[in-house]
Amino acid sequence: MSKVNETIKEGKERYVAGVLPYKKMGYWQPDYVPKDTDLLAMFRLTPQAGLDPEEIAAAVAGESSTATWTVVWTDRLTACELYRAKAYRCELVPNTGEGTKTEAQYFAYIAYDLDLFEGGSIANLTASIIGNVFGMKAVKALRLEDMRIPVAYLKTFQGPATGVIVERERLDKFGRPLLGATTKPKLGLSGRNYGRVVYEALKGGLDFVKDDENINSQPFMHWRDRFLYVMEAVNKASAATGEVKGHYLNVTAGTMEEMYKRAEFAKQLGSIIIMIDLVIGYTAIQSMALWCRANDMILHLHRAGNSTYSRQKNHGMNFRVICKWMRMAGVDHIHAGTVVGKLEGDPMMIRGFYDTLLDTHTKPQLEKGLFFEQDWASLNKCLPVASGGIHAGQMHQLLTYLGDDVVLQFGGGTIGHPQGIQAGAVANRVALEVMVQARNEGRDIWNEGPQILLDAAKWCGPLRAAIDTWKDVSFNYESTDTADYVPVATGSN
Amino acid sequence: MMTNPAGIVTQGQFSFLPPLTDVQITAQLKYALNNDWSIGIEYTDDPHPRNTYWEMFGNPMFDLKDPAGILLEINNCRKTFPNHYIRVMAFSAVRGVESPTMSYIVNRPKKEPGFGVVRQEVDGRNIRYTIHSYATDKPEGERY
Numbered sequence: 001m002s003k004v005n006e007t008i009k010e011g012k013e014r015y016v017a018g019v020l021p022y023k024k025m026g027y028w029q030p031d032y033v034p035k036d037t038d039l040l041a042m043f044r045l046t047p048q049a050g051l052d053p054e055e056i057a058a059a060v061a062g063e064s065s066t067a068t069w070t071v072v073w074t075d076r077l078t079a080c081e082l083y084r085a086k087a088y089r090c091e092l093v094p095n096t097g098e099g100t101k102t103e104a105q106y107f108a109y110i111a112y113d114l115d116l117f118e119g120g121s122i123a124n125l126t127a128s129i130i131g132n133v134f135g136m137k138a139v140k141a142l143r144l145e146d147m148r149i150p151v152a153y154l155k156t157f158q159g160p161a162t163g164v165i166v167e168r169e170r171l172d173k174f175g176r177p178l179l180g181a182t183t184k185p186k187l188g189l190s191g192r193n194y195g196r197v198v199y200e201a202l203k204g205g206l207d208f209v210k211d212d213e214n215i216n217s218q219p220f221m222h223w224r225d226r227f228l229y230v231m232e233a234v235n236k237a238s239a240a241t242g243e244v245k246g247h248y249l250n251v252t253a254g255t256m257e258e259m260y261k262r263a264e265f266a267k268q269l270g271s272i273i274i275m276i277d278l279v280i281g282y283t284a285i286q287s288m289a290l291w292c293r294a295n296d297m298i299l300h301l302h303r304a305g306n307s308t309y310s311r312q313k314n315h316g317m318n319f320r321v322i323c324k325w326m327r328m329a330g331v332d333h334i335h336a337g338t339v340v341g342k343l344e345g346d347p348m349m350i351r352g353f354y355d356t357l358l359d360t361h362t363k364p365q366l367e368k369g370l371f372f373e374q375d376w377a378s379l380n381k382c383l384p385v386a387s388g389g390i391h392a393g394q395m396h397q398l399l400t401y402l403g404d405d406v407v408l409q410f411g412g413g414t415i416g417h418p419q420g421i422q423a424g425a426v427a428n429r430v431a432l433e434v435m436v437q438a439r440n441e442g443r444d445i446w447n448e449g450p451q452i453l454l455d456a457a458k459w460c461g462p463l464r465a466a467i468d469t470w471k472d473v474s475f476n477y478e479s480t481d482t483a484d485y486v487p488v489a490t491g492s493n
Numbered sequence: 494m495m496t497n498p499a500g501i502v503t504q505g506q507f508s509f510l511p512p513l514t515d516v517q518i519t520a521q522l523k524y525a526l527n528n529d530w531s532i533g534i535e536y537t538d539d540p541h542p543r544n545t546y547w548e549m550f551g552n553p554m555f556d557l558k559d560p561a562g563i564l565l566e567i568n569n570c571r572k573t574f575p576n577h578y579i580r581v582m583a584f585s586a587v588r589g590v591e592s593p594t595m596s597y598i599v600n601r602p603k604k605e606p607g608f609g610v611v612r613q614e615v616d617g618r619n620i621r622y623t624i625h626s627y628a629t630d631k632p633e634g635e636r637y
Contacts, residue, residue, distance in 0.1 A: 165592045172542065175506050175583070175595035203497055205509060228618055235622035239608040240495065242502035244542045270622055360589035381589070426498045429509045437507060437517070440524035459511070462498075 022058035057108035119156030148372035161292035163380025195229030202237030204425025211250035248275035289330025396449020423462035602637035
């Protein structure tokens with residue numbers, strides 16, 4: 001069988017007109033040793049019944065690089081062996097296939113030469129890697145699980161406009177997670193009413209308030225009005241507390257021209273941070289990141305839309321790949337999960353996303369879904385944001401799971417506080433500070449956390465009220481995107 | 494008088510908590526030293542949120558690994574500047590950080606007048622905002 005599938009050597013026989021298996025065309029090379037300058041991608045394949053997984057891996061390699069469905073003689077005008085992506089490894093995913101509840105899936109590793117890609121362009125990178133292959137009939141489902149980006153390619157990207165380190169220096173906030181909230185209700189507030197929420201939350205003790213992803217410029221509140229009232233709130237709260245405060249002004253709009261216009265106005269008003277949505281597209285994101293670097297602006301990204309393709313385990317792409325691309329594209333903040341909140345997220349998977357955003361050098365850790373070693377080539381760090389259904393009573397869990405480098409966003413958990421928005425902010429800030437203090441003192445916050453909060457609630461009424469209101473709230477649903485390997489597993493080769 | 498819920502300038506990691514005792518400060522010093530961070534003491538009578546450079550009460554103590562010795566320095570600073578803001582900072586020299594990693598206030602004036610917002614109304618509905626510290630109307634050293 002292996003003979004039948006061996007690559008046909010370059011020459012006349014290889015280019016006889018007609019259809020050849022991808023494996024024979026040179027896209028399956030189990031002996032290939034990836035170069036340090038290669039881009040590596042790992043896909044989860046679900047082949048149609050009865051098909052050879054290695055042939056499908058070769059097909060993915062082929063269709064995401066040089067191949068078309070039939071032999072073309074024009075290959076012979078090129079250094080085609082270089083341009084062919086090479087599937088070099090294909091193995092059964094643990095707990096799939098015969099004797100399990102899940103049909104057989106395979107992890108396919110593919111190497112791409114650096115010259116297949118234009119420097120500094122996420123659009124070009126993604127047009128190759130995910131451009132064509134996800135619709136191939138031969139695969140029932142396909143998911144891009146992870147990528148290794150070579151240092152040579154990373155160096156062609158700006159990376160985060162500001163980065164975690166410089167953001168903290170500008171904010172003068174160190175050694176603790178940042179606190180934020182999304183203004184609620186999402187829709188319907190006038191500019192004046194909207195600014196009220198921002199002022200109360202910031203004065204109460206939050207560092208940031210945020211526009212929601214779909215707050216742009218609607219009939220109930222046009223963007224200029226929002227920007228003007230919000231900046232009044234930000235400055236007034238900053239004076240009231242002596243702290244640097246910010247509000248993510250969402251500049252998402254229908255055209256680049258309009259987004260630049262809104263960003264310029266935010267800058268003119270003295271905002272330290274603006275915001276965009278993932279749905280504006282990779283190129284627009286890169287453009288806004290360049291603008292932010294040039295204008296001393298922090299860039300917040302809301303991952304609006306990602307779950308349409310990142311949530312299901314068998315098809316689409318893993319969110320860790322989005323994290324990698326967005327760090328390259330140059331955003332400073334990205335929503336990356338809460339573990340304990342209302343949105344999808346397995347603890348180890350989310351830690352993998354956070355590591356992807358924050359590491360200077362990532363080691364492969366299969367239990368976190370990190371399949372490759374990744375040197376980040378001094379690209380700035382991108383700050384993960386935890387938002388959605390979290391509250392002060394979970395502070396010990398949040399700090400344990402997510403660490404210091406994160407923005408914890410308590411929207412409902414601030415604005416829905418029974419004693420008002422300022423009290424909600426106080427509860428969150430006190431819970432945070434008391435937990436950081438206890439952790440630094442060496443206390444076991446995972447187990448003692450609830451008692452630490454109750455003790456602080458004795459002298460902090462707003463925290464008492466928050467705990468009483470939300471003590472029974474949790475979102476214990478099973479995650480769909482979980483690790484294929486348990487923590488004890490060693491390398492799969 | 495400041496009208497925020499804490500009633501004080503809330504810069505730093507622990508401004509929402511009751512003032513740290515010497516025992517609590519020592520625990521935080523140990524945490525920093527265990528992480529291989531150097532500790533510096535800084536003071537000011539200009540707590541404007543963008544006043545980055547508080548005066549250093551000596552250089553960061555790169556070679557002092559004893560929390561008791563550092564606490565002694567903190568208390569020296571408190572004696573010298575009893576009515577100033579004093580903060581303890583930790584600095585990491587690890588590649589990829591090379592920046593402060595902790596900052597918390599350990600001394601503050603008895604009365605904190607806070608800040609006002611100065612609004613300059615310009616074109617359209619634009620406003621240029623200036624955050625003005627009431628205390629800094631007086632010269633350095635005479636503010637609190």
